[in-house]
Amino acid sequence: MTLFSAGFVQAIILGSLFLTGLGALLLIVLLAFDFKNKKVW
Amino acid sequence: MDYQSAVLPAGIGWLLLAIFSVVWVALGIHWGRKAKDLTGFMVAGRNVGLALGTATAMATWVTSNTVMLAPQFAIQFGIWGMLAYSTASFGLFLFAPMARRIRHLMPNGFTSGDFVRLRYGKATWAVFLVITVFYSLTWLISMAMAGGIVLNTIAGIPYEYGMSVILLVCVLYTLFGGLYAVIGTDYIQSVLIMLGVVFVGGVMLSQIELSTVYENVLADQPALLNILLPASLMVIFNNLLFGFGEIFHNNVWWSRAFAMRKGIGRKAYLLAGLCWLPIPVAAGFFSLGAAPLGINVTSPDMVGPLVATQVLGLAGAIIIFVVVFSSLASSIDSLLAATSDIMTEDIFRKALYPNASEATLRKASAFIIVGLGLLAWLVSLPRIGTLMDVLFFAGPMVASAIWPIAAGLYWKTTNRTGALCALLLGSAGGLVAYFLIGPFVAALVGAALSMLMVVISTWLAPEDFDWELLNEKHHEPKPEAELV
Numbered sequence: 001m002t003l004f005s006a007g008f009v010q011a012i013i014l015g016s017l018f019l020t021g022l023g024a025l026l027l028i029v030l031l032a033f034d035f036k037n038k039k040v041w
Numbered sequence: 042m043d044y045q046s047a048v049l050p051a052g053i054g055w056l057l058l059a060i061f062s063v064v065w066v067a068l069g070i071h072w073g074r075k076a077k078d079l080t081g082f083m084v085a086g087r088n089v090g091l092a093l094g095t096a097t098a099m100a101t102w103v104t105s106n107t108v109m110l111a112p113q114f115a116i117q118f119g120i121w122g123m124l125a126y127s128t129a130s131f132g133l134f135l136f137a138p139m140a141r142r143i144r145h146l147m148p149n150g151f152t153s154g155d156f157v158r159l160r161y162g163k164a165t166w167a168v169f170l171v172i173t174v175f176y177s178l179t180w181l182i183s184m185a186m187a188g189g190i191v192l193n194t195i196a197g198i199p200y201e202y203g204m205s206v207i208l209l210v211c212v213l214y215t216l217f218g219g220l221y222a223v224i225g226t227d228y229i230q231s232v233l234i235m236l237g238v239v240f241v242g243g244v245m246l247s248q249i250e251l252s253t254v255y256e257n258v259l260a261d262q263p264a265l266l267n268i269l270l271p272a273s274l275m276v277i278f279n280n281l282l283f284g285f286g287e288i289f290h291n292n293v294w295w296s297r298a299f300a301m302r303k304g305i306g307r308k309a310y311l312l313a314g315l316c317w318l319p320i321p322v323a324a325g326f327f328s329l330g331a332a333p334l335g336i337n338v339t340s341p342d343m344v345g346p347l348v349a350t351q352v353l354g355l356a357g358a359i360i361i362f363v364v365v366f367s368s369l370a371s372s373i374d375s376l377l378a379a380t381s382d383i384m385t386e387d388i389f390r391k392a393l394y395p396n397a398s399e400a401t402l403r404k405a406s407a408f409i410i411v412g413l414g415l416l417a418w419l420v421s422l423p424r425i426g427t428l429m430d431v432l433f434f435a436g437p438m439v440a441s442a443i444w445p446i447a448a449g450l451y452w453k454t455t456n457r458t459g460a461l462c463a464l465l466l467g468s469a470g471g472l473v474a475y476f477l478i479g480p481f482v483a484a485l486v487g488a489a490l491s492m493l494m495v496v497i498s499t500w501l502a503p504e505d506f507d508w509e510l511l512n513e514k515h516h517e518p519k520p521e522a523e524l525v
Contacts, residue, residue, distance in 0.1 A: 001263065001264070001267050002267070003259070003263065003266040003267060004120050004266045004267075004268055006251075006252060006255040009120060009251070009254075009255050010251040010252070010255065012120075012124070012322055013251060013254075014246075014251070015319065016320070016322035016326070017238075017239055017242040017243065017323050018319075019315070020239050020242075020316075020319045020320055020323050021235070023099075023235050023315065023316035023319070024231075024235035024236050026312070026316070027092060027096050027228070027232055027235075030091050030092035030095065031092035031093070034090040034091060034092045034093070039090040039091075039302070040090050040093060041075075041086065041088055041089045041090055041093055041224070
């Protein structure tokens with residue numbers, strides 16, 4: 001059985017948490033920009 | 042079903058439900074004031090910006106399954122299970138250029154049904170409507186049932202009450218606010234979901250080492266780390282194709298493409314895919330971390346709530362409740378709005394009453410939203426069991442729409458007979474595969490047969506479709522007074 005390495009598993013878990021947090025931040029920043037430019041909807 | 046006991050006291054669960062209900066309905070009423078006409082109500086004025094566009098595409102795709110089922114996938118199918126679940130984001134990525142194309146070709150469009158009718162004619166349109174309405178209803182009912190089950194398992198709220206409240210709240214704010222309310226609440230929900238997942242995951246990391254998680258899995262269930270676990274590889278393909286079919290055909294996604302301002306659609310769907318992609322993996326981490334945290338899981342779909350409560354106590358249970366409520370509401374409201382749009386625009390207006398006034402169409406839309414909510418409630422009330430089998434059943438029908446939609450948007454040579462046959466052959470062949478082989482290959486077979494039919498018919502009998510025909514100049518429905 002060929003297994004995923006510990007490093008790979010750790011990388012995807014840490015990466016997923018990081019990207020999820022980044023996604024939330026991105027949405028907040030994007031909304032701030034849209035508000036500033038009056039382009040929300 | 043034997044659930045581990047609720048992690049949140051029922052009183053707090055009811056209080057949270059009440060607070061969210063009041064706030065969400067109030068937002069629906071407030072944002073509903075922006076919907077001055079049918080275009081406002083159905084496609085939010087066609088002016089939605091990047092932030093709200095990204096959030097609504099992402100939040101709609103996050104269902105309670107993403108948070109509750111993804112951990113189960115990790116336990117059943119291991120690392121590949123988590124990654125397989127994430128492949129559902131590929132549908133969003135692939136739809137990104139299509140969203141731009143749709144907005145460009147159909148600046149006055151309202152629904153995916155409009156596209157099929159104009160591109161392929163009434164026969165294909167009729168078959169498509171049957172597929173999409175059936176699938177949308179099934180999805181809506183499954184979400185309503187999930188709402189009742191999840192609120193019961195997390196907070197002990199009786200199934201009938203939890204399901205009824207969440208459905209009622211979604212019906213009300215969709216009714217008052219249309220797509221403005223749906224999109225606005227989706228934004229709040231998407232931020233809550235992402236922050237909730239990150240916070241719980243982050244606290245978990247402070248309490249356990251990732252190396253311990255890996256060693257634990259290696260010792261107890263090494264198969265979960267197997268790179269070539271066959272069942273997982275099948276799940277990947279089925280998930281991928283199911284995702285493509287669902288996103289390509291369903292009006293939930295098309296209505297957003299019409300709602301976004303020109304130039305926004307492609308970026309919004311790409312970003313939404315990127316935001317969605319890591320969430321199933323992060324949720325899968327919850328289940329892999331359960332054992333090192335000393336949690337004995339007997340109900341796999343309770344892993345998320347159990348882990349959150351273990352690491353954060355009552356706060357963790359509240360966070361999970363909020364995340365799950367947000368993911369449920371963001372999907373139910375989208376289904377209500379999009380399904381009512383397709384029934385109002387395609388069936389009520391285009392098929393039955395082409396000269397209906399603005400007021401009549403708004404009323405029809407309202408009745409349909411309430412009717413859909415009532416239907417979902419009646420079917421969900423007896424809690425007939427899991428609807429996953431029915432959803433898988435719809436998989437081949439939905440997958441059969443992938444190629445007619447994609448080819449129809451980009452190849453002017455694809456002809457209407459080929460598209461119709463692709464839908465019928467793909468659906469029939471996929472359903473045969475469903476019963477003879479199994480659910481996990483049905484979507485694959487449906488998509489493959491449909492693809493063959495589209496490609497061969499396009500090659501043998503190329504049409505010369507005029508793209509301008511998709512730019513339907515709606516006569517805007519007249520105000521009531523002018524019809525007298």
